[in-house]
Amino acid sequence: MTIVDADVSVAAVTPNGPAVSCRGVRKHFGDGEARIEALRGVDFDAAFGELSFLVGPSGCGKTTLISVIAGLLDRTGGDLDVLGERMDDLTGTERVLFRRRNLGFVFQQYNLLPALTAAENVAVPLLAAGMPRKEAVPRARALLDRLGLAARTEALPATLSGGQQQRVALARALVHEPRLVVCDEPTAALDHKTGEGVMELLAEQAVRPDRAVIIVTHDSRVFRFAHRIAQMDDGRIVEVRREVA
Amino acid sequence: MNFVALRMLTGDRSKYFGLVFAIAFCTFLLENQTSIFANILKRTASQILDVTDAEVWVMDPKTEYWEQTKALKDTDLTRVRGVPGVQWAVRLFKGNPVARTTTGRFAASFLVGLDDATLAGAPRRMVLGSWERLREPDSVVVDRAGYILLFPGEPLELGRTLEMNDHKVTIVGISEASAPFVSLPVMHARYSEAVDFLGRERTQLSFIIARPAQGVTPETLTERIASQTGLRARTTTEFMWDCVDYYLRNTGIPVNFGITIAVALVVGTVVAGQTFYLFTVENLKQFGALKAIGVTNGGLTGMILLQAASVASLGFAIGTGMAATFFEIFQHKLATRGIVLMWQSVALTFACILFVAVVASVLSIRRVLVLEPAAVFRG
Numbered sequence: 001m002t003i004v005d006a007d008v009s010v011a012a013v014t015p016n017g018p019a020v021s022c023r024g025v026r027k028h029f030g031d032g033e034a035r036i037e038a039l040r041g042v043d044f045d046a047a048f049g050e051l052s053f054l055v056g057p058s059g060c061g062k063t064t065l066i067s068v069i070a071g072l073l074d075r076t077g078g079d080l081d082v083l084g085e086r087m088d089d090l091t092g093t094e095r096v097l098f099r100r101r102n103l104g105f106v107f108q109q110y111n112l113l114p115a116l117t118a119a120e121n122v123a124v125p126l127l128a129a130g131m132p133r134k135e136a137v138p139r140a141r142a143l144l145d146r147l148g149l150a151a152r153t154e155a156l157p158a159t160l161s162g163g164q165q166q167r168v169a170l171a172r173a174l175v176h177e178p179r180l181v182v183c184d185e186p187t188a189a190l191d192h193k194t195g196e197g198v199m200e201l202l203a204e205q206a207v208r209p210d211r212a213v214i215i216v217t218h219d220s221r222v223f224r225f226a227h228r229i230a231q232m233d234d235g236r237i238v239e240v241r242r243e244v245a
Numbered sequence: 246m247n248f249v250a251l252r253m254l255t256g257d258r259s260k261y262f263g264l265v266f267a268i269a270f271c272t273f274l275l276e277n278q279t280s281i282f283a284n285i286l287k288r289t290a291s292q293i294l295d296v297t298d299a300e301v302w303v304m305d306p307k308t309e310y311w312e313q314t315k316a317l318k319d320t321d322l323t324r325v326r327g328v329p330g331v332q333w334a335v336r337l338f339k340g341n342p343v344a345r346t347t348t349g350r351f352a353a354s355f356l357v358g359l360d361d362a363t364l365a366g367a368p369r370r371m372v373l374g375s376w377e378r379l380r381e382p383d384s385v386v387v388d389r390a391g392y393i394l395l396f397p398g399e400p401l402e403l404g405r406t407l408e409m410n411d412h413k414v415t416i417v418g419i420s421e422a423s424a425p426f427v428s429l430p431v432m433h434a435r436y437s438e439a440v441d442f443l444g445r446e447r448t449q450l451s452f453i454i455a456r457p458a459q460g461v462t463p464e465t466l467t468e469r470i471a472s473q474t475g476l477r478a479r480t481t482t483e484f485m486w487d488c489v490d491y492y493l494r495n496t497g498i499p500v501n502f503g504i505t506i507a508v509a510l511v512v513g514t515v516v517a518g519q520t521f522y523l524f525t526v527e528n529l530k531q532f533g534a535l536k537a538i539g540v541t542n543g544g545l546t547g548m549i550l551l552q553a554a555s556v557a558s559l560g561f562a563i564g565t566g567m568a569a570t571f572f573e574i575f576q577h578k579l580a581t582r583g584i585v586l587m588w589q590s591v592a593l594t595f596a597c598i599l600f601v602a603v604v605a606s607v608l609s610i611r612r613v614l615v616l617e618p619a620a621v622f623r624g
Contacts (some may be wrong), residue, residue, distance in 0.1 A: 056404065066622070067622055070619075072622070096541050096542075097541070099537070099539045100538065103539070105621075107621055113249065115257065115532075116256070127246055128535070128539055133248055183621045186423060
């Protein structure tokens with residue numbers, strides 16, 4: 001696939017190294033008495049070709065950690081390499097362009113644009129990269145076809161079921177072939193069966209040797225899809241275990 | 246991302262139409278009120294502007310506007326004619342006699358007495374008859390609106406008679422005079438007869454109208470006349486603005502209209518601006534998602550500006566169309582004839598709408614730029 005945006009090159013990292021490397025990552029919000037330590041020195045690796053789960057109770061820092069990894073939040077300490085880039089070395093705009101080229105997002109609430117059709121929603125990352133609409137939308141349709149939504153490409157999000165919306169969101173996260181996909185509670189708003197379907201699709205479509213997938217969830221029913229599960233508590237990784245897929 | 250911006254804007258039809266019509270009604274209100282205000286003030290000088298023969302008006306030094314006259318001496322005319330640069334100068338009478346029809350219907354009127362020899366200042370836009378027939382004895386030209394006021398429901402017809410100050414006068418022409426500030430008939434007669442139609446006073450000379458000789462500007466001539474005669478001399482345009490200025494300073498019109506225009510401005514701009522701002526705020530989650538996906542701040546700013554520009558342009562166009570339609574309909578009514586949509590009002594309103602769009606955009610852009618993209622993970 002040719003992405004028009006050439007401001008930031010695709011991160012040149014070999015699949016041999018970790019896609020994401022966190023060492024002693026810290027993040028706090030507020031100051032003084034209002035200071036909250038969200039991350040208290042996190043060590044975490046996400047490998048290429050794997051589904052890495054970040055699990056733990058609400059408020060343990062999972063979402064903060066993926067926000068820092070995705071460059072949506074600045075950390076306050078520690079080292080962070082994402083796809084071989086030290087995020088500290090990037091300016092604000094470079095970080096946005098890095099995200100645009102290398103990251104795909106799946107949100108808990110889908111965050112689809114309600115005025116756009118499913119195919120147009122999927123095409124948004126390509127349009128943001130400067131690809132012409134007449135090229136981007138057909139490409140998005142083709143991906144939706146692969147994800148089993150060929151019949152709903154022109155449907156508005158409001159007319160789609162929760163599972164279908166999450167599949168559209170998944171397609172949007174993958175359409176520009178990012179090296180890192182970050183998913184925040186992708187099954188939380190779905191019933192068990194639909195959530196299973198989405199996870200199966202995620203495991204099937206997202207996992208590639210040159211791509212890492214990080215999933216934040218506390219839905220234990222989908223843990224079986226994980227290659228690696230990092231248990232978080234109180235701003236720290238307390239356990240990492242490898243699962244046999 | 247222009248396509249995405251426009252689809253976000255038009256996707257929610259009710260919000261979109263609400264935005265467009267808020268701006269359209271703001272535009273309509275502003276153009277309507279400012280045009281009516283300007284046109285009504287212009288009416289205070291209608292009879293000055295209708296005199297197209299002369300470019301210079303000479304009057305008593307204390308005269309401030311058309312309605313306020315103190316008679317000049319007959320010798321003043323000779324003195325004005327003696328000023329270098331005067332091509333010609335003639336007398337002009339203005340009075341307010343009561344005209345009565347044979348059926349007993351009557352109305353106070355504006356009577357303009359024209360120089361007997363030249364008929365300078367005669368109405369040039371005639372609906373029926375000819376201003377040259379004013380040379381006939383006891384004749385007047387009445388404007389169309391005045392005719393309808395005196396003879397309601399009757400067809401325009403020459404030869405009808407009126408009685409003014411015990412004089413029977415015949416209508417020899419019907420003119421299309423500019424609407425006066427007060428809706429009274431506008432009549433023209435010869436000077437020598439006009440003074441009799443009102444009732445003799447010791448002096449009757451209201452104004453002297455003059456035309457500068459070739460190579461002399463009206464402004465230069467007015468300065469010369471003023472310095473050499475001690476009389477007040479104004480160009481037609483200056484005299485028009487004197488009248489407008491007088492009404493602005495001495496009547497409640499500017500205050501009343503000013504309040505209406507200010508309310509229209511405030512209500513229109515606040516509603517339009519707030520609606521657009523709220524539209525952006527309600528879409529913050531979508532902008533946050535776009536920001537996380539990798540749309541730059543510049544890209545988001547461009548999207549918001551495009552949304553503001555398109556909604557403001559459409560609203561302004563619809564509002565201007567509504568205003569134009571309004572004035573097109575009402576300019577054919579007798580009472581509101583001559584009140585038109587002024588390009589100055591359109592330009593002023595455009596500036597206001599542009600200001601609203603810019604302010605609303607800046608506030609909206611600020612909200613989007615400070616938005617933390619990580620917020621999208623918090624649902």
